[in-house]
Amino acid sequence: MEKIFLIGTTASNLYIFRKDFILSCISQGIEVYALVSEPDDFWNSKIKETGAHLIEYKMNRSGLNPVSDIKSVLQIKTYINKYKPDLVFSFFTKPVLYGSLAAKISNTPQIVGMIEGLGSPFTEHPNGQALKMKIIRFFQISLYRIVFPFIDKIIFLNSDDPYDLIKKNKIYHKRDAVSILGPIGLDLKDYPYSSWDSSKPITFIFVARLLAEKGIYEFIEAAKIIKEKHSNILFKVIGGLDLNNPYGLSQKDLDSLIQTGIIEYPGFVKNVNEHIASSAVFVLPSYYREGVPRSTQEAMAIGRPVITTDVPGCRDTVIDGLNGFIVPKWDVNALVEKMCFFIENPDQINIMGKESYKIACEKFDVHKVNKKLFEIMEIKD
Template identity: 65%
Template sequence: MSSLFLIGTTASNLYLFRKDFILSCRQRGIIVYTLISEYNDEWIEKIKSLDAQVLTYNLSRAGLNPLSDIKSMLEIKNYIKQYQPDLVFSFFTKPVIYGSLAAKLAGVSNIVGMIEGLGSPFTEHPNGQSFKMKLVQFFQVSLYRVVFPFLNKIIFLNNDDPKDLIISKKIYHRKDSIHVLGGIGLKLEDYPYSLWDTTSNISFVIIGRLLVEKGIYEYLAAAKIVKLKYPNTSFKVIGALDTQNPSGLTQQELNQVIQSGIIEYKDFTNQIAEELKNTSVFVLPSYREGVPRSTQEAMAIGRPVITTDVPGCRDTVKDGINGFLIPKWDVQTLANKMIYFIENPEQINIMGQQSYLIAQKKFDVIKVNKKLLSILNI
């Protein structure tokens, strides 16, 4: 293999989550062309610093205009015709669909898609799914029925997703094409293990895009309960708005959360390791995930985790060992588990050490990339 196309969406996501994969490919002498649809000069330069080529294309991640999506597909096809890659490797829903279709139309023989989570259309909400999300799911599944039969490999991060998508929806696919990676992994030295300072006040943090389905409202509601009993406890929220996601918080909703005074808010930051080091417990009451990167980061640093017993999240926590699994949407149980750490602070470092050991075993990017490269036959 001499070259590959890596098709994603946002430049920041591609750099942060594909950096080590790109470097591994470059070390093997493979030319990597990265295709991105949301970017600025800073992130483009960061990708180029990996000795990767950057190509930009137009794509609306949340748009429902089929003509616009077809135009995106043709744009990708033209790039493929021009550069003739040996492998087209796409990730996230629209790139997997339209990037793979473009590769097929361009005559590429080696096409791989990675589904890093089934996303909003497959995520249950407490009041049920909206008609719009049901419609989006229908169209996504219909398009997967077209694409999956010709994909050489279909990679998932957890064991639940292929069951809920391919098996449940009876989507035809090539024999032995399904693979489970188990998490994209991270460079552990970037998230050095550290003991929590037992002289500090107890603090909790949630990190990620500000989406309803990440459990931001459950986190806030639980924080209110805990604050009544332990007012010195701090609750942090770190993450940016995602206005293209249909379940993303609006600026007005974010302002209301901040004005409540319950939480300390910080926008997206490159200092995640430092933020986690200065926090006692990581919390992610998500409705569904692939395998959450933020949880892996917290575990590597040595922090216990409170998360939901749902696809993806349950792959990170051994209940009662390195944290707690709670039922989704259960605010009271979430608050109770937070209070457990406040009343038993010695458990923070005890469970945090177990998080660290699990991260070393499961989420070391060197091990993960070795597995991914093997799946891709690189």
């Protein structure tokens, strides 16, 4: 193994989620080429600091233009033919589809794809799925039928995703190609454990994009209910608005929530770990088709109990009653009940938080995860 292509989307995403993998490869003398479709000067420089070669390519993550997508495949193919990697490793839907196809056309020796959650096209909404998402899902499945048969390794983060994507849709693939990695992991030293300061007011924290499918509306409704009885309880929200998403929280609604004191919203922050550490309980009432949520992993590493939903990916992080609680999706009353448990039993915050930390050390350590990833990809460590 001399050269690896990593094909992702944004430069920030590739750096945050693949930095340690890149460093592990480089430490073994493997030359790494990082391909990003949405470059950013700051994150570009961070990628280059790892020792990887940065390549920019064009791809519209959410577009449905076949001409544009074909151009993306051909551009990636040009880079593969130029540098001749021994392995092409793509992650997220479009890079897996188009990067793998380009690798196949270029006769790359080994092709690996990682599906980090099934995303919006496979997310069930309480009022049904939008027609556009149904169309995207149809085309995704159709393209997976073309690409999966020649991918050497198809890596998922949880066991629900291959069942819902491959088995239910009867998508053919190579024998023994499918593997379950589990959480992609994080560098635990970046999220040091700290016990919650019980002298402070109890704060419930939500960290995600402010979208319906991430559970922001359930979190807000729960906050309103609890505030009526426990005015001293705080609710903190960290995450960006997505004004182009029809299911997103509006700026007007966000401003109103801040003004009425229902939530605290510090805006864009770079020190998410500090905000989690100053909070008591992490809450993610998501019904999005997650892989395994990174924000939950961060909260558990810091030592916080978690309340999340019984949906793929989310339920893989919590042992119900041990390090937090799992509630049904869309169920505000169940969410309120579990939040009130911590209000009425504050001693359980650090008890359950310690269990979260233990699970994080066992399952989320990026060095352990990368070792497993190397084994799956048959790269000698």
